[in-house]
Amino acid sequence: MSRAKRNTNRPARPDIHAVARLARVSIATVSRTINHVATVDPRLAQRVWKAIDTLGYSPNTQARALVSGRSHLLGLIISEITNPFFPELIQGFEDAAVENGYEILISSTNYDPQRMELCIQRMLERKVDGVAVMTFGIEGPLLERLAQRDIPLVFVDVAPKGPLFSTIEVDYYHGIREAVQHLAVLGHRRIGFISGPLHLHSARERQSAFLRAMGEAGLKLTPAWLLEGTHTLEGGIAMMQRLLDSGEAPTAIMTSNDMTAIGVLHSLHKAGARVPDDFSVIGFDDVTIAQFTLPPLTSVQMSRLELARCAVLALRDRLEPQPVSYVPRYKVQTRLTVRQSAGLPATRPFRRANG
């Protein structure tokens, strides 16, 4: 009486044997049917599927993983989930993963390399099939150690060598060029740029894309208007302050990410300047909250959904043999999203309201 099984009042979750019994086949056939092995007789397969349906059977993932060595679990490592950049990325990653029959494990590093190692550790213990490292600031030595693990990894921007690694390239230039052109068409000639921390690969890429776009538009950059920010609100506030304090300010400011742009908005608000009447501002990333700022922020969009989809794809390509004809190329575009923070240049230079 004490042991289970006796309790037939609550039907136990059926296992593969129950299905086999009902379909009058062996468990091997059931397994083959489920895994769509081609050699199984269609009539038997139909019997099996019917049995599966009537019993409401679903295979035990643990057992499956144990014997096959494939967990169908994908790891996703991000910097910081409260950074508005990442939720959309996660969303896309989840969708794409589930679409491909995978489940995901998320971890955030909070920009701490040590925590990153712990994350990878935990994921390896859970036997993930592959990991997407979507934190943008990844350092050399850590990358080296990651290379030891014999597990597929995918990165953004950085391209470590190794047969198990993939890289997703971002075409920063396309969208940034659109933004510069947009400002140029509106009549701006004096454009400033607040970059991210330049030790980050992605920040350098964005800045050089900006410089190139300026050149192509025939605009000359004033060196004093090229400042290094921190990809944070505070950095944006501080750098805009500096621009205002210097005698001559640009009429338009582009930034390396949206948080910086929001900082710029704050700085300008405090100084009594109006956007876009006195200054035009264009951000980068087009995070969700860019729609909610005052005024709604014009920003260069980098599609997180696309990025996530690429990441899942890259991992899948490593995990499931693809036809030789298939030559993957993981690249995501950037595009300008026009809202209301950029307009015609002010006809007369802004004078700070005396306070």
Added chain:
Amino acid sequence: MSRAKRNTNRPARPDIHAVARLARVSIATVSRTINHVATVDPRLAQRVWKAIDTLGYSPNTQARALVSGRSHLLGLIISEITNPFFPELIQGFEDAAVENGYEILISSTNYDPQRMELCIQRMLERKVDGVAVMTFGIEGPLLERLAQRDIPLVFVDVAPKGPLFSTIEVDYYHGIREAVQHLAVLGHRRIGFISGPLHLHSARERQSAFLRAMGEAGLKLTPAWLLEGTHTLEGGIAMMQRLLDSGEAPTAIMTSNDMTAIGVLHSLHKAGARVPDDFSVIGFDDVTIAQFTLPPLTSVQMSRLELARCAVLALRDRLEPQPVSYVPRYKVQTRLTVRQSAGLPATRPFRRANG
């Protein structure tokens, strides 16, 4: 040559047998040592731990889960990850889970009850040990069906009956009372409230907390100033518009969540009103972006970290036998976070700038 094992150049991940061999004990003893079974001789245990250390062994989670029936996986179901309310919740949940030796599986329902069922389905297939349902709008019939599953569940606000269910209560009143008092002290007598969709339990709770707090502060509510919003930016914009259009508007507006409050800010900005000079605004939730609005939003904070911690605790209490003396009580507080969107009431009624 073809099969693995031969490749001793890359050391295979050691299993429990390797540890047993090195420590000169049986695998049973290794297992017992790892699981801190009391009956194992300390000297043997030490040998085992040493062997584990030198080999860098970590047990295979799949095999463990298969035989023990416990996956040490916790499910977390949320409404929508791009809603700024949830990332912090996830962060807290992850931290608390890892702290207790669990890993987490996240899914978002996008407010679709059908998708919610799929989420639960997927999680059951992964054999999660318990699920936290942190979506605020959960409906009756769905709840019924959830009750069928014999797996611990934890909810917010709603309290389904069942031996496997837990509920986390939120003390909405505390923080909302603080907000009303704050306004009252500043001198506001005319306070409006934009609620959430009233079919949501949590929205009703917040509204009634507001009404009670108004009563206790000796303030009379003008019925026309009690409006039903949608917990979205658009709802906030529309309802604030209505308040402005009606002849007489309140001097302060409280809302049922921060998105609504941000909508109010937009509406006021468009009408040319200044915050807090012309109107005071107080939100609810204190999401991260409340710090970034113009002006930074005063808001009633409900700690997502605390909420998440409670959820993990509630699940753990169901999963691991607790001493009888332990009587759990899952309750989270709310508190006012003062920023800059509430100030003294305007001395003269706001007149919309003619446009």
Added chain:
DNA sequence: GTTTGCTGCGCAAACGTTTCCCATATGCTG
């Protein structure tokens, strides 16, 4: 010196799959 009781270790049976290998049935060729 024999019995009893207890402690703590090892043996081996699960857990629910996948997959290798072999047996059988079937079709085809000569």
Added chain:
DNA sequence: CAGCATATGGGAAACGTTTGCGCAGCAAAC
């Protein structure tokens, strides 16, 4: 019609753990 190649299903061995059960070994009691 015999013989062989080929398709297809079943038996059973893995996968790496946990855990029930039995059995040594030892101390205490008679």
